[in-house]
Amino acid sequence: MSAPASTPDFLQLVRKSGQIAFARLDDYLEANPDMVRVSPRRLAVKLIRAGVMTIFQAEQFLLGKHKGFRLGVYRILDRLGAGGAGLVYLAEHEVLQKRFAIKVLPQSCADDPVVIERFRREARAAAVLDHPNVVQIYDFREEDGLNYIVMEYIEGPTLQQLLHRRKRLAVATACEYARQAALGLQHAHGLGLVHRDVKPGNLMVDATGTIKVLDLGLARYEPDAQAEEESLTKKFNSNQVLGTADYLSPEQALSLHDVDGRADVYSLGATLYALLVGHPPFPEGSIAKKLMMHQAEMPTPVHALRPEVPEDLSGFIAKMLAKKPCDRISSAGEVALALERWAEIGSPSVLQPSNQTLTEIRIDPATGLLVDSTGIIGHAGTLAPDTVMASDGDTISLNPKEQTKPQRPLEQSSATPAPPIRHALPAAPKRHRAPLQLALIGIGVGLAVGLTVVILGLILLR
Numbered sequence: 001m002s003a004p005a006s007t008p009d010f011l012q013l014v015r016k017s018g019q020i021a022f023a024r025l026d027d028y029l030e031a032n033p034d035m036v037r038v039s040p041r042r043l044a045v046k047l048i049r050a051g052v053m054t055i056f057q058a059e060q061f062l063l064g065k066h067k068g069f070r071l072g073v074y075r076i077l078d079r080l081g082a083g084g085a086g087l088v089y090l091a092e093h094e095v096l097q098k099r100f101a102i103k104v105l106p107q108s109c110a111d112d113p114v115v116i117e118r119f120r121r122e123a124r125a126a127a128v129l130d131h132p133n134v135v136q137i138y139d140f141r142e143e144d145g146l147n148y149i150v151m152e153y154i155e156g157p158t159l160q161q162l163l164h165r166r167k168r169l170a171v172a173t174a175c176e177y178a179r180q181a182a183l184g185l186q187h188a189h190g191l192g193l194v195h196r197d198v199k200p201g202n203l204m205v206d207a208t209g210t211i212k213v214l215d216l217g218l219a220r221y222e223p224d225a226q227a228e229e230e231s232l233t234k235k236f237n238s239n240q241v242l243g244t245a246d247y248l249s250p251e252q253a254l255s256l257h258d259v260d261g262r263a264d265v266y267s268l269g270a271t272l273y274a275l276l277v278g279h280p281p282f283p284e285g286s287i288a289k290k291l292m293m294h295q296a297e298m299p300t301p302v303h304a305l306r307p308e309v310p311e312d313l314s315g316f317i318a319k320m321l322a323k324k325p326c327d328r329i330s331s332a333g334e335v336a337l338a339l340e341r342w343a344e345i346g347s348p349s350v351l352q353p354s355n356q357t358l359t360e361i362r363i364d365p366a367t368g369l370l371v372d373s374t375g376i377i378g379h380a381g382t383l384a385p386d387t388v389m390a391s392d393g394d395t396i397s398l399n400p401k402e403q404t405k406p407q408r409p410l411e412q413s414s415a416t417p418a419p420p421i422r423h424a425l426p427a428a429p430k431r432h433r434a435p436l437q438l439a440l441i442g443i444g445v446g447l448a449v450g451l452t453v454v455i456l457g458l459i460l461l462r
Helices: 007-017 022-031 033-037 040-049 055-062 113-127 159-166 171-190 222-228 232-237 250-254 261-277 287-296 311-320 332-339 435-461
Strands: 074-083 086-093 099-104 137-143 146-151 203-205 211-213 360-363 369-372 375-379 388-392 395-398
Touching (some): 074 099, 159 203, 159 261, 171 332, 261 332, 311 332
Antiparallel strands (some): 203 211, 360 369, 388 395
């Protein structure tokens, strides 16, 4: 359907959708009769400000869409981001009137048995966990050709997004976040579950400073290791390396199946390294080069890159990053216990209101993220209604009296929707020639010089 050309067309779409409370809409229009004569975009901004609809809903209506706002008994309110193999939405149960995060497997993956099995396994894996540092899973459903997981809604950013904004974290705060993640992982390991994709993008922090481990799409049960040898993952992905190269343990790069909880310890060590210095242990080079460096090299010590980090903490992180599992810190529980001495237990929330008055922010059209001069603020659908003053193109002006950032500062992700939310990436790596390339270049140059000498010799002999 085409975008509404007039305000009556826009209002007709809104009513067709069934997503907006008619009483609230009618009350607003009755109190503001002039609004029926403004442009659809301006009316949408006013309705957002009045709390009648969310920015996500307005965006869909302005595109001419009035369907696709419902999954079973859940009403879709906002697009939050992505995690693993699915898009994540904020939704409200129509009876309970409680908000959840819903992760939907895209229809483009509906015929891929590997992706479907991994998605189901994520739900099964997370469902057995019950810990304050692990995101809760409530339901798994298949409706109208869509597979989706209903899970706990976390109001806060991933640590990857936090790094994008702050570049690096305070030492005590970074250690506290890693400590909490270790507690969640230890709970999982105690139930025979290995995460296998621990990284900043899979750790969220809520408004109270609590860390939540999420995205168990690569997780597996250790007791089922033999059975997994015949699983879909083994059959279809036997030659693939699954995980994230920046945080992947050496043994997992060799075999996804022959790992235990110590692989998560390594990945958590690499995550803590990134939180402290602002980049992963081996930030430059191709994926293959990073995997090789994880196998054979130790990264630059943390205290050498950031002198205020205690040397004993730097040494502890190096032990978490030991190449051989037998030389590594043996368990996530041991990591959590050791980090207490450096951690800021009960640290204040990272989502405290800002003292800076916001006057204007920009919506990045490619990602849907709110951006101001300090970096990412959140998703466009997270603005509190009273903050919106006006909208012009991709810019939203805010009420100068508002002293806080949006109510939900960042999208839930692990962590890309349509359009995808892109996780912060390190700067484009500098390209270094590998030793083999240099050797081949040297041989080529030598042969060229030798051939030239021979030709000159033949000419002189004549």
